[in-house]
Amino acid sequence: MYAHQRVERALRKAIAETQARGLLPRVELPGPVIERPQGRGHGDYSSSLPLKLARPMRKSPMDIAGLIAAEMPRDEAIGRVDVARPGFINFTLSPAWIAQQVDTILDSGPSFGNVNAGAGQRVQVEFVSVNPNGPIHVGHARGAVFGSALANVMEAAGYEVEREYYVNDGGNQMALFYRSLHARYLQALGRDAELPEGGYRGGYLVDFAREIVEEEGDRFLSMPDEEAVTGLGEVGLRKMIDLIRQDLRELRVEYDVWFIEQSLYSDGLFGKVAALLEESGYLTERDGAVWFRSTLLGDEKDKVFIRSNKAPTYFASDAAYHYNKLVTRGFDRVIDIWGADHQGNVPFMKAMMTALGLSQDRLDLLLYQLVTLRRGGETVRLATRAGELVTLKELVDEVGPDACRFFFLTRSPDSQMEFDLDLAAQQSKENPVYYVQYAHARICGIQKLAGERGIDHGDGRVLLLTHEAELDLLKKMLQLPELIEAMAANLSPHYLTSYSLELATLYHRFNDSCRVVSGAPEDLPVSKARLKLVAAARAVLARCLGLMLMDAPEQM
């Protein structure tokens, strides 16, 4: 059982005991029971419950705190319980218990920090899902990093996670993409052809066309245009998905499922969902189109579901898609990560959940604010269809996946951010990611030295760890489970970055004040204990870096 769980259990027990003895009235406990005090001198955990209970219990906070503190059961983890004005109860962990946790961490290995908040629920995280009509660009990197880190965090928190990319292979934009490819294909064969109005001008289509000519020759030339566009489109789509998959892989983003939008139509699910909505009266015809009546559910406007040309809208696909996720595949929870430019769809999607008879609690729509790009002192709005864009690949090639991931992960998805390309390489040198990785590499260096000197720390006695720097480092390590719990509850993987920095700071501080491998024979017992400590620290640092999908280098 983790430290915070022990403290909470003991506190609840103490409260129940005071109530059972009639010292305090029975009232419901509000909110979180314990928290982490910010400053030093208030212990490792504290409870402000007495302040909150003062009113319902009709007693002074200090009296309540005193009564509860007096009933605190003995727990080897809890060294001290103090009452502090104006009504806090502060808990200080026992140094001996803290030291013993080194063994616990080493025994847990890579699973240290895992919690069971998810209780095995199946959750799907769908992210990036950019239309496959161009390479992933810098703006998408944010969603890719956020989504992949969140998926890892949810897994650590006890959810069964599936990572999914939704491939929109239909719609007007894709049609335009296919026609653009057709034009490039004709050009590649020396024919006179012009890109369609507003077509995709990116060089990747020129490359695709050349590859297709190399691989399949001019066989599309003899077909009627429409057939050629379709045929080329299939090949182009496959190439585009491969390219996207490859680019994302360089950012260490991998998926379990690539879900094809068209399959919703080919397997008949779309028709089923449309019929369901029709039956419950959520569809209506107007101006030749079929509308989803979201106004019935409190929205300001209705939304087109099937166009007057009989083609379903993106939104209609999305309705069937979410039905597939939550009903067909039966995920307990679904998390969609969208760019802020899709925010307008949030109310419609929520209304759709209700219309489909699904609880809104099962769907989280997370928005990340858009990234703007700064180049040559000028701010450029990112747009896929504009000619000039910076691809994800260019970014990763320039700053590396680690710095790139850390950079995006440091910011909360709610904050707008500006990416200064001119400073990217320079920033990467100053990127705090190296500070964290360096801590890991330093530990590896120590372990290497210990290995060379043949020191076996298996019998190291952790109770020898009493130095302030040792205990501070350990206490920070022990926070990992709480961190994972909080990140999963708030869907906020970005806490990892600050935590890793704090952990690395405490490691570097320890490294500076405590010598691990010593030449003096009388230091051997402490050396062994410290070797255990650094092994545990290495495990926790590696875990954090792993959750962020960053490298944990053995040397730098």
Added chain:
RNA sequence: GUCCCUGUAGCUCAGUGGAUAGAGCGGCUGCCUUCUAAGCAGCGGGUCGCGGGUUCGAAUCCUGCCAGGGACGCCA
């Protein structure tokens, strides 16, 4: 006009209603014969956009205003 996000140190940003608001970068001062100085210690730097409100307690919740970004399509 309506809706969403943001406004915290010179810059980039953390901050899960609690006690004295933090980090990185930049600036200044020290510290390498010893496990990597990609490090450590210290100094300086704040009307948490502004005004009201709720609360024992507000950077955090509510509200009004100001500023920046985004969305309001039979595009995706």
